[in-house]
Amino acid sequence: MTMYIYKNIAKSIGVAALVMQLTSCEKWLDRNPTEILLEEQVWNDPEMARSVLANLYNRLQPTGGLEGGLLSPTDVDEGMWSGGLGGNNGRNTRVNYGYDVKQLWDYGLIRDINLFLENIEASTVMDAEDKQQLLAEGRFIRAYVYFLHVRGMGGVPLILRTYQYDGPEGVPAMREPRATEAGLYDFISTELDQIKDQLPQTAGSKTRANKWTVLALKSQAMLYAASIAKYNNLMTDPIRTTNGEVGILADRAAGYYEQSLAASQEILNDGPFALYEENPDRAQNFYELFTTKNNNPEVIWAFDYTLDGKYHSFTFENIPRSLRESAGGAAGVTPSLNIVEAFDYLDGRPGALVTRTPDNSDYIYYDSPEAVFEGKDARMAGTVITPGSTFRGQRINIQAGVMEWDEASGRYIVHTHADLGREFEDGGLMVGHDGPLPNAANVTNSGFYLRKYVDARVGSAQQGQGSDVWWIRFRLGGIYLNAAEAAFELGDEPQALAYMNRLRERAGFAANSLTALTIEKIRGEFRVELAFEEQRWWDLKRWRIAHEVFNGNRQSANTLVHALWPYRVVRPGDPDKHNKYVFEKRVAPRFTQPRFFRLGNYYSTIPQNALNGNPLLVRNPFH
Helix, strand or coil, rough: CCCECCCHHCCCCHHHHHHHHHCCCCHHHHHCCCCCEEHHHHHHHHHHHHHHHHHHHCCCCCCCCHHCCCHHHHHHHEECCCCCCHHHHHCCCCCCCCCCHHHCCCCHHHHHHHHHHHHHHHHCEEEEEEEEHHHHHHHHHHHHHHHHHHHCCCCCCCCCCCCCCCCCCHHHHHCCCCCCHHHHHHHHHHHHHHHHHHHHCCCCCCCCHHHHHHHHHHHHHHHHHHHHHHHHHHHCCCCCCCCCCCCCCHHHHHHHHHHHHHHHHHHHHCCCCCCCCCCCCCCHHHHHHHHHHCCCEEEEEECCCCCEEEEEEEHHHHHHHHHCCCCCCCECCCCCCHHCCCEEECCCCCCCCCCEECCCCCCCCCCCCCHCCCCCCHHHHHHHEEECEECEEEEEECCCCEEEEEECCCEEECCCCCCCCCCCCCCCCCCCCCCCCCCCCCCCCCCCCECCCCCCCCCCCCCCCEEEEEEEEEHHHHHHHHHHHHHCCCCCCCHHHHHHHHHHHCCCCCCCCCCCCCCHHHHHHHHCCCCCCCCHHHHHHHHHHHHHCCCCCCCCCCCCCCEEEEEEEECCCCCCCCCEEEEEECCCCCCCCCEECCCCCCCCCCCHHHHHCCCCCCCCCCC
């Protein structure tokens, strides 16, 4: 059937999407026998307006999350690209980060949000309660979108209305300068304060805004603002512009930390949330936190998927090689040894794996590939598939080769092969069914596979079918971290310790395992708790240490992706070593260039077409 809509409504992408929904939804067709959708019908009917709102929510898809194969860990020290040898393999070989990395300038979406708000506000028929909620949700979405912009771009033009194009002569009046970075954060704070009590006070929906999503966004955004106010000004040469488009005054830091802490504490003290602790197996529990949707008490806000037409290929792209269900998938992003060693041992030891004797004269011999990881923070096994661990009930065989002892030379001879699952002459395994291999597509190069967000359901790794595992934007674990950092920065170490220790208990640490805190320890907890959740890049930036962590020096700890390659030992006659396992730490063979974060990467470039069209825009520093 044909559907008509007036021209001034069709300008909105959201309403255009609504028309598509109506043509395929029988219940809506029954409501409109005339087959004509009038403007006042859309904006005066809460259900139709909510369909437009749903389109705006849907356009908040994760910029690099499950839809994009979660490539962001390959931008930092969490992982590398082990997929195809072309295209994304450039992430392993780039000389430096481009200044356009993480660039965002989505004023098409901002215009559509403003149009939605104006039309709802103008409605004369809609019930006051429906109108208030729709306006508050639209304002939340807009505040969130501006947060995504300011964290990567600094101050951007703050547009809160729509403009009508009436010809070239009217263009100059439509141009807006950039807001200050502090001004944008202040706008976000004020908006969230104003709408908090206009939204549902319950957390019935995990995908729509309510009081608690508002507080979670404030917790996050104000922590970012506080960090920039403090740490940017501690740099030898702070990054700023003359009029504040970039940079926040140092005396604003405490106020932002206080706002972040207050929002976090309201969630922790009064919110209907709890840390996910449904499985006594702490590693499996941490994994299930990200894949369990029904009655998940930790999730505050998520971007959901369903297999009825909306799904993602993340599992297809990242499943271990031996479990792949379609050719061309598997091992896209594989975790680094760097992140594995960032997880401490439960007895308090640092997380570096012990693979050599203290005098470095020999290997440490383990009874099984998984033994080297015993006693680690449970979050590690819930995040990473390590050699010898299981997924989907199957053992993941990660073995680089065989080390055979040669008595004549008094050393090991290394045997390996390009064929996965290849047997050695003694009938035992030589190369694992899951690699690693030095230069092969879709096989781990780092010696690990990703577990977090990978779907354990059979069929979810099939190309064209996909997974409906959701992407979590805000969860209680992150709020505990925000609260701990803000409290620490405000000088309340006992409160910060209480928050940090509660989160660590879930990972298997003893109660009160930490008795003192440093900012470095807090940052380490952010790193492991939020690994592969698209936080590391932004955290390093707001703390102003990204240029130190990724300094381009091959000798630095985290500029290169390090790998762990296991070998089976063949040494008959020596029962303490024969058929044991040893491990080689090495730079991942496909990762050839050290990461180099330049000062100009703290803020992304403004798109050239935006600069060309608006001479009021000030470029970001170093661009």
